[in-house]
Amino acid sequence: MDYRQHFDFMKHRNKFFAASASLLMIGIIVIALFSMNFGVDFKAGTGLDIGVGQTVTKEKAEEIFASIDLKPAIVSIGGNNDHISARYDAILTEEQIKKINTTMAATFGAQVSQEVNTVSPDIAVELGLKAIYAVAISCVFICIYVSLRFEWRFAVAAIIAILHDALVVIAMFAIFRFEVNLPFLAAVLTTIGYSINDKIVIFDRVRENLRFSKVKTSDDLSNLLNNSIWQTMARNIYTVLTVLLAAGCLFIFGSESIKLFALAKIIGLASGAYSSICIASPLWYLLKNKSLSSKTRANVVKE
Numbered sequence: 001m002d003y004r005q006h007f008d009f010m011k012h013r014n015k016f017f018a019a020s021a022s023l024l025m026i027g028i029i030v031i032a033l034f035s036m037n038f039g040v041d042f043k044a045g046t047g048l049d050i051g052v053g054q055t056v057t058k059e060k061a062e063e064i065f066a067s068i069d070l071k072p073a074i075v076s077i078g079g080n081n082d083h084i085s086a087r088y089d090a091i092l093t094e095e096q097i098k099k100i101n102t103t104m105a106a107t108f109g110a111q112v113s114q115e116v117n118t119v120s121p122d123i124a125v126e127l128g129l130k131a132i133y134a135v136a137i138s139c140v141f142i143c144i145y146v147s148l149r150f151e152w153r154f155a156v157a158a159i160i161a162i163l164h165d166a167l168v169v170i171a172m173f174a175i176f177r178f179e180v181n182l183p184f185l186a187a188v189l190t191t192i193g194y195s196i197n198d199k200i201v202i203f204d205r206v207r208e209n210l211r212f213s214k215v216k217t218s219d220d221l222s223n224l225l226n227n228s229i230w231q232t233m234a235r236n237i238y239t240v241l242t243v244l245l246a247a248g249c250l251f252i253f254g255s256e257s258i259k260l261f262a263l264a265k266i267i268g269l270a271s272g273a274y275s276s277i278c279i280a281s282p283l284w285y286l287l288k289n290k291s292l293s294s295k296t297r298a299n300v301v302k303e
Contacts, residue, residue, distance in 0.1 A: 006230050010222040013282035020164060020279060027171020036174055039087065039181035042128050044121040046092040048072075049257070050084040050104055053111035061086070068103050070096055074179075078256020085256060091118055131185045135166060138192050146196070150203055153287040158199045161280035165195045168271040169264050183261035191268025194243070198236055198276035203284070205232050218289050225285050229277055240273040 009016075040047035058077050061084045065071045072086035084104075092100075097116055105112045119127070139159055146155040166188050173180055205228040215221050247269060251262035 006226070008222070009226055009229055009277060010282060010285055013278070013285070016278035016282065020168075020275075024164075024167050024171055027167070027174050030171075030174045034174075036170075036180045037177045039179040040117055040119050041181040042124055042131070043089070044119055044124045045073075045090060046088045046097075047117040048084075048086040048088075048097075048100065049115040049117075050086070050100075051079070051113040052082055052084060052104060052108040054108060055081045056084060056108070057081075064103060064107060065100075068099055070100060076256070083256060091120065127182070134185070134189060135192070138189060139163065142192070142196050146200070150207060153284055154203050156287060157280045157283035158196060158203070160283055161199060161275040162192050162195050164275050164279050165191055165268055165271040169268045172267050173264065178260055178263065181260070183258060184264050187261050187264030187268060191265065191272060194269065195272035195275065198240070198272055199280045201232050201236060202229060202276055202281060206284070215292065218292065221285060221289055221292060225281055229281060236273060236276065240269060244269050
């Protein structure tokens with residue numbers, strides 16, 4: 001079936017590149033000016049997750065902390081409005097933590113529970129470096145895998161698109177000042193793993209179509225790539241929607257501790273579906289088209 005009557009992705013590739021570049025540039029500017037909103041996992045300090053067993057407002061929680069001169073940098077309410085999350089940029093002493101627990105118990109009763117997460121400056125730096133190493137190593141192995149299974153052009157296009165997906169998640173969290181913590185890192189890594197799946201599906205169809213097509217010009221290559229995208233479109237949409245539904249349910253119905261993880265997954269999944277079609281495929285087209293042009297010039301010289 002000829003899919004040329006559908007939307008021509010290759011024709012509009014520069015618009016896709018410009019849109020992605022604009023978003024990433026905004027993210028870079030925000031990071032340069034304001035940095036990321038690092039959570040206690042990547043920033044030295046103490047995080048408290050306090051279950052009070054009854055409905056509580058943010059104003060009430062802030063009032064309690066202020067009454068004991070231990071006002072945190074960030075206060076949020078989670079769960080069924082019965083959990084208080086507090087983040088301190090400084091490391092609290094055992095006496096201060098005990099004072100908070102005693103005050104909460106006096107206010108809400110004996111059902112109060114408290115979870116403490118303290119990260120020292122050295123551990124914060126170590127976690128940050130390990131996060132960078134994890135992303136870099138995963139990208140290297142994906143590049144090797146794609147190179148062995150396909151060819152280097154597919155690998156280059158896939159890696160650039162995967163990095164695009166990771167950077168989109170980072171940019172969105174920077175722009176909207178969402179907290180960056182270990183669940184966020186897990187979401188970025190799973191986004192990288194999932195993103196390559198969409199790209200492999202399209203690239204596999206491209207490789208298959210190349211076997212039975214005579215590609216001599218840029219138009220031939222563009223038509224082949226557009227056809228391959230549309231032939232795999234239904235499968236990609238169904239797959240993405242299924243996973244997005246699961247991530248959406250986690251975001252809506254999940255606990256406060258996994259909401260940002262689910263949000264990062266939603267952004268990453270959407271970006272992965274977009275980049276597979278609008279970034280990775282056009283990049284491969286540009287690389288392959290360059291080799292076609294080289295072969296054409298070589299044939300002209302021989303003649």
